[in-house]
Amino acid sequence: MTTIDIPEDSPFGFANLPYGVFSTPGTRPRIGVRVADWVVDLAAALGDDVFAQPTLNPFMAQGHRRWAEVRDRVTELVSGQVPDKAAHPLGSVRMHLPIQVGDYVDFYASEHHAANLGRLFRPGAPPLMPNWKHLPVGYHGRAGTVVVSGTDIVRPCGQLKAPDEDAPRFGASRRLDIEAELGFIVGTGSPLGTPVACDDFAEHVFGAVLVNDWSARDIQSWEYVPLGPFLGKSFATSISAWVVPLQALEAARVPTPPQEPKPLDYLREGEPWGLDIDLTVQWNGQEVSRPPYREMYWSPAQMLAHMTVNGAATRTGDLFASGTVSGPGKHQRGAFIELTWGGKEPVQVNGESRDFLQDGDEVVISATAPASTGGHLSFGEVRGRVLPALTSE
Template sequence: MTWIDIPANSPFGPGNLPLGIFRAGDEDPRVGAAIGDQIIDLAPVAHQRDDSQVFAQPSLNAFLALGRPAWQATREWLLDLVRNDDNRSDIEPYLIPQSAVTMLLPFEVADYVDFYASEHHASNVGRLFRPDAEPLLPNWKHLPVGYHGRAGTVVASGTEIVRPSGQRKAPADDAPTYGPTQRLDIEVELGYVVGSPSTLGSRVAVEDFKDHVYGVVLVNDWSARDIQAWEYVPLGPFLGKSFATSISPWVVSLDALEATKVPLPPQEPAVLPYLASDELTNFDITFEVRWNGQLVSTPPYKEMYWSAAQMLAHLSVNGASVRTGDLFASGTVSGAEKNQRGSFLELSWGGREPITVNGEERTFLQDGDEVTITASATTPDGTKIGLGEVTGRILPAN
């Protein structure tokens, strides 16, 4: 319960309270917490707290660096603010309509790593590109496959995406050509935001995941499939991925998602000890993908094969350190059904099965197209924890 008026079906109920960075008019950017269709301006509300300055910053990095005890204490403080009617007179002057502000990139991205954790997605891609071979490569069920992306091109939701250009070579072509991608795609992903760093040469154990990761954001990892197909052998994705990755403005804490956890699907064969735990979980999150406003897919996160704790353990097992502001993403989230596929590559089956969008046939993105991804997690009692949205519109190539 809360004394704040919250619209029906709001993604940001009193048990959520995600954090983000907003700008009101010409004022300096600072930290806010979402509640209903409003924002609590935390900088003035927190003026008597010892850590008040972290809420006056233009990114969440200073707050993220405080570590898990401070994250938990802040959540308890926020919950009291919105649930205790005695706080009403102190907080109401600092409630701002979300419609009156501009949301910015929530944190400065230190490093960006993208995984490939959905068995359904990996199997679909294998069938598309290796139809005469096993869909999964031999290593896939032994380790969370991933690659290092480009932190400097992670952008805030709403940023327009310029169609990238690069080398492409279709199988029937004699030589590569240069030009704008003709197979521009999306990838529906969940991103994990690192707060507490680790030491170079050490590793983060599966059991220590929550000591390092504060929360999650929605990710759209835009992909130029024709550029990617020509370049990725033998070293993996590069220019087909690095031009832009969009993230949602609100960071939802792991504590807010705690009640939405579900068991991880069985992993066969058994994983190596550094990836093993009796407490591996997923979140019961369902995404919705809208292409020019039309719902085209509803990928379920609970079916992901690799857990986020395993991704972080594998990322650091060689001694690679993690830093405050690191972002690592799940890879494309896809389910078993066609309407649960998290990329247009899969939905159109490599471009061979067009999708009807508002009466027009589509395979890959055209200039002017807009994609919006939303998501919510569900608790056992039916409470929804919204993750907000990430959106982007395609501009012509330069």
């Protein structure tokens, strides 16, 4: 038996217990829980086949009562001794995409981000569109290109047209960017014709991950009118390997910033689902931004209520992301297009000047939240490195 030593200040202690899908050399992907620097194999420890599956979906589909029950059992398990065959040092495992993604929706819930992008993309016009404070603006992204942290990102090619050029040309994106976001995973779906009320959020949402919504700004700016972003985003979206259970975020719940005008009834929360989470963005190992999630105008409960108010069904594995997390300060911007103001104000990264991403650059987004036991819990990280485009120009 293995006794797992959990340092008192560990961000992966009893207050966290995130789920992921891991494998060790020569074995199949299965479900584990991270505790300190260990991964506990749940199928091996609890003898339940639902944890021997290669995604969290079958477990998530069992519903929120079951999630709470398993969390209690896991707490008990890691408090005592874990069978040796179920305890793997973190360094010995490989992590996989934890969910089979159903639909992927990306919102646009930071007022600071939306206003900054409005100023950059539509200079001279009001920074926020008239609808922005009435509803959480969102759109569907590509579910099939959601990848797990650590996956390399090949620089995308596509049509590029500068405002002063007559026609587009084909080439590799020169304005490759990130968007630091939080993503929410639907555990229990809702049938067609059944809106999910804000206050039923915790019955449906299993947990949260970090998201890097890689964005090719030059492809996006030429293609996105009138039907929205498409190839500028669809080449890859990275998520963190560890899914932090919603139950672990109770201590992080805070009200959203004041919403004026008051939203329509279906968007009003009984209990707040703003989240006091601090993200950190590292560019080649240097911290360049600390986006505060607590500044997000719309809460994830409001996002889910909006997404389903027309009767749209949700499914186990649906992923909806917050959109870029940006705060009011320059050092709080979650996308490089904002941080460098469209490339006009480069930042220094390890002594080199950067506007957008260069080949070989690596971005790591991490986050912490207050833990119910005091101290903080960690979301782990979402990491990605940029590889050169496949096409020579």
